[in-house]
Amino acid sequence: MIVNGISRRSLLKAGACTLAGTSGLLRATDALAWEQEGSALAPFTFHASQGALDDLKLRLQQARLPDRETVAGWSQGVPLAKLQALVEYWRTGYDWRRCEAKLNGFPQYRTQIAGLGIHFLHVRSPHVDAMPIIITHGWPGSVIEFFKVIEPLTNPTAHGGRAEDAFHVVAPSLPGFGFSDKPAERGWNVDRIARAWAELMRRLGYSHYVAQGGDWGAWVTTRLAQHHSPGLLGIHLNMPLVYPQTIPATLQPAEQRAVESMNRFQNGGFGFFLVQETKPQMIGYALADSPVGQFAWIYEQFYEHTDNNGDPESALTRDEMLDDITLYWLTDTAASSARIYFENADLGANAGVVDLPVGYSTFPREIYCPPRSWAEACYPKLIYWHELDRGGHFAAWEQPVLFTEELRACFRLLRNERLSPIANAAIARRGDRI
Numbered sequence: 001m002i003v004n005g006i007s008r009r010s011l012l013k014a015g016a017c018t019l020a021g022t023s024g025l026l027r028a029t030d031a032l033a034w035e036q037e038g039s040a041l042a043p044f045t046f047h048a049s050q051g052a053l054d055d056l057k058l059r060l061q062q063a064r065l066p067d068r069e070t071v072a073g074w075s076q077g078v079p080l081a082k083l084q085a086l087v088e089y090w091r092t093g094y095d096w097r098r099c100e101a102k103l104n105g106f107p108q109y110r111t112q113i114a115g116l117g118i119h120f121l122h123v124r125s126p127h128v129d130a131m132p133i134i135i136t137h138g139w140p141g142s143v144i145e146f147f148k149v150i151e152p153l154t155n156p157t158a159h160g161g162r163a164e165d166a167f168h169v170v171a172p173s174l175p176g177f178g179f180s181d182k183p184a185e186r187g188w189n190v191d192r193i194a195r196a197w198a199e200l201m202r203r204l205g206y207s208h209y210v211a212q213g214g215d216w217g218a219w220v221t222t223r224l225a226q227h228h229s230p231g232l233l234g235i236h237l238n239m240p241l242v243y244p245q246t247i248p249a250t251l252q253p254a255e256q257r258a259v260e261s262m263n264r265f266q267n268g269g270f271g272f273f274l275v276q277e278t279k280p281q282m283i284g285y286a287l288a289d290s291p292v293g294q295f296a297w298i299y300e301q302f303y304e305h306t307d308n309n310g311d312p313e314s315a316l317t318r319d320e321m322l323d324d325i326t327l328y329w330l331t332d333t334a335a336s337s338a339r340i341y342f343e344n345a346d347l348g349a350n351a352g353v354v355d356l357p358v359g360y361s362t363f364p365r366e367i368y369c370p371p372r373s374w375a376e377a378c379y380p381k382l383i384y385w386h387e388l389d390r391g392g393h394f395a396a397w398e399q400p401v402l403f404t405e406e407l408r409a410c411f412r413l414l415r416n417e418r419l420s421p422i423a424n425a426a427i428a429r430r431g432d433r434i
Contacts, residue, residue: 046179083296110179131415135170235357280341316397359406388402
């Protein structure tokens with residue numbers, strides 16, 4: 001989930017607006033090697049075996065649960081009564097085949113990049129002038145987060161939009177997540193993933209495109225821009241990766257709120273982050289063996305970081321949350337997905353300067369919401385900024401209509417016929433052509 005690149009060691013030491021992690025940036029020799037790799041795109045569908053689904057129900061039926069929490073509320077984790085009710089629904093009322101049919105209704109593929117099989121959705125718009133976009137999820141998310149926005153993005157005229165707002169959508173599964181392969185060696189950090197995404201867009205034949213991300217997807221998308229990936233026109237983020245190196249002694253109200261929310265996360269919501277950053281294998285043993293453990297580990301994040309009025313089901317339906325949790329269970333990706341924290345343990349709270357056009361949408365229940373001045377310090381070409389009145393960390397999932405409108409509004413500024421002067425200048429400097 002929910003990574004905003006905060007390192008427990010460097011939250012307030014993160015370099016302000018410096019290009020973090022430059023040692024992982026793309027080198028020309030690496031690019032050549034990747035382009036020489038086989039580029040077959042194999043169609044993909046998934047059908048869980050009935051045995052796997054029966055095993056899940058049996059494990060849920062036989063689960064041994066801990067005693068009730070000793071406090072009221074969620075401060076020790078998911079309350080026992082809440083968990084029992086939802087686990088019983090998972091066992092007796094939930095239907096994975098419904099989600100599976102929805103998933104397989106989208107065109108899916110896999111391709112080998114740097115020796116790793118990468119799964120992705122690729123949904124082309126019926127509008128020929130659509131803008132290609134690569135959109136990236138985080139933890140504990142998946143491509144399931146985007147089910148409700150794919151159709152509005154690709155076919156806007158059927159969903160209250162205009163033909164000129166159309167996108168061709170590419171939505172990959174991060175390495176170690178969902179149906180992408182699980183890395184068997186070190187090195188799949190956000191820099192390497194960004195390089196893989198650039199190669200994926202090249203293989204798909206997109207000479208120009210835009211990118212979007214939240215959570216770990218915000219890091220990957222930011223790195224795409226910092227690499228100056230060929231053809232990338234600009235990015236949109238819904239999670240901030242900006243935090244000043246030195247906190248001023250006197251804070252403006254918006255700065256004070258940002259600092260307070262960051263402190264709350266570090267002091268009260270950082271446990272999952274620290275465990276996955278330091279001991280992903282250890283938590284993997286527990287979660288891979290217990291669907292109840294996997295459920296509670298993820299479900300708490302839906303409580304903590306959705307705009308939910310105290311109940312996750314007011315932000316996402318129980319079926320939507322169980323779709324995502326069941327995907328993690330069926331693919332046995334508890335440990336492999338947690339390792340993205342381990343691979344990126346040295347990231348600071350600030351991703352550094354992005355000198356391509358950047359759009360940013362602030363959803364109020366994000367982990368923290370920076371003031372615009374912090375973003376402008378790191379995004380000198382900040383072409384779009386909008387603060388919304390509802391929504392949380394899983395913006396596309398929670399508020400698909402608002403999220404779709406945000407992408408349409410932001411990227412109108414980069415479309416062929418109405419390039420803003422700032423975007424046009426950025427493209428001209430790089431020698432690109434529309």
